Amino acid sequence: MSKLRVAVIGAKGRIGSEAVRAVEAAEDLELVAALGRGDSPETLSDSGAQVAVELTTPDSVMDNVAYCVGHGVHAVVGTTGWTEERLARLEGELESSPGTGVLIAPNFSIGAVLTMKFAERAAKYFESVEVVELHHPRKADAPSGTATRTAQLIAAARAAAGRAPQPDATATALDGARGADVDGVPVHSVRLRGLLAHQEVLLGGEGETLTIRHDSLHHSSFMPGILLGVRRVVDTPGLTFGLEHFLDLN
Numbered sequence: 001m002s003k004l005r006v007a008v009i010g011a012k013g014r015i016g017s018e019a020v021r022a023v024e025a026a027e028d029l030e031l032v033a034a035l036g037r038g039d040s041p042e043t044l045s046d047s048g049a050q051v052a053v054e055l056t057t058p059d060s061v062m063d064n065v066a067y068c069v070g071h072g073v074h075a076v077v078g079t080t081g082w083t084e085e086r087l088a089r090l091e092g093e094l095e096s097s098p099g100t101g102v103l104i105a106p107n108f109s110i111g112a113v114l115t116m117k118f119a120e121r122a123a124k125y126f127e128s129v130e131v132v133e134l135h136h137p138r139k140a141d142a143p144s145g146t147a148t149r150t151a152q153l154i155a156a157a158r159a160a161a162g163r164a165p166q167p168d169a170t171a172t173a174l175d176g177a178r179g180a181d182v183d184g185v186p187v188h189s190v191r192l193r194g195l196l197a198h199q200e201v202l203l204g205g206e207g208e209t210l211t212i213r214h215d216s217l218h219h220s221s222f223m224p225g226i227l228l229g230v231r232r233v234v235d236t237p238g239l240t241f242g243l244e245h246f247l248d249l250n
């Protein structure tokens with residue numbers, strides 16, 4: 001059987017370089033291009049790539065994914081920065097290329113995906129919930145894409161259950177002391193040397209708390225999810241948001 005031809009965009013970055021190694025090591029995949037900043041996007045189409053793994057920056061990702069979609073190259077995207085408006089733009093681009101698939105995964109690690117699902121499931125049972133994400137100090141964006149998605153899922157679950165806003169008597173606060181407000185869920189971002197990617201969801205009810213914690217200790221934690229995305233996206237036209245759609249989680 002012929003190998004699936006894969007390109008990595010952002011190939012010199014922290015996760016991109018790990019993805020290059022993972023694709024090279026996979027027997028059913030062939031790395032046909034490894035693009036860094038400044039490389040012409042034509043490198044991608046000239047390489048004959050069927051799938052591009054996009055791991056760059058929020059500033060670059062839109063143009064790169066638009067190029068992929070415009071050239072019928074499926075995309076597996078880990079880069080953060082996806083707002084409602086950006087997603088709507090991408091949906092529009094996909095309409096002109098209906099056979100192309102794009103997977104956007106806020107997090108490729110199985111533990112992080114499960115954390116999101118567990119938090120969504122637990123949300124309606126607790127009065128209070130806050131998210132703390134902890135990352136390495138070279139991370140450019142805050143809150144993390146994972147924490148933003150987690151908070152959105154929690155907020156939607158609370159709204160669907162008719163939960164009232166969270167109790168919080170804070171009357172005065174320094175800017176940022178109560179975190180960022182993501183759909184009513186406070187999200188706190190820690191940047192600390194020695195960390196990689198970690199998240200805690202703190203849920204509180206009368207006389208009890210529940211903490212759901214996940215730790216990515218190495219970039220290798222993201223690789224099985226990336227490879228699964230590459231193998232599945234070619235048969236999944238349109239936009240898929242979240243790796244959970246490619247996992248049997250029910």
Ligand SMILES: NC(=O)C1=CN([C@@H]2O[C@H](COP(=O)(O)OP(=O)(O)OC[C@H]3O[C@@H](n4cnc5c(N)ncnc54)[C@H](OP(=O)(O)O)[C@@H]3O)[C@@H](O)[C@H]2O)C=CC1
Nearest residue numbers: 010012013014015036037056060078079080105106107108
């Ligand atoms: N979904 C997930 O599971 C994960 C997602 N991420 C996300 O992935 C992204 C990358 O993270 P990380 O690897 O730590 O960041 P890095 O800064 O280490 O890597 C990004 C790389 O992309 C390059 N780059 C920027 N623009 C372009 C472009 N237009 N074409 C090609 N290459 C480009 C950068 O080059 P230069 O250095 O020259 O700017 C850099 O080498 C972030 O958004 C991060 O949040 C990270 C880990 C897991």
Ligand SMILES: O=C(O)C1=N[C@H](C(=O)O)C[C@H](O)C1
Nearest residue numbers: 080106107139144145146197
């Ligand atoms: O920048 C990172 O490192 C990570 N980024 C993603 C995010 O913002 O959620 C995924 C993971 O947390 C690692």
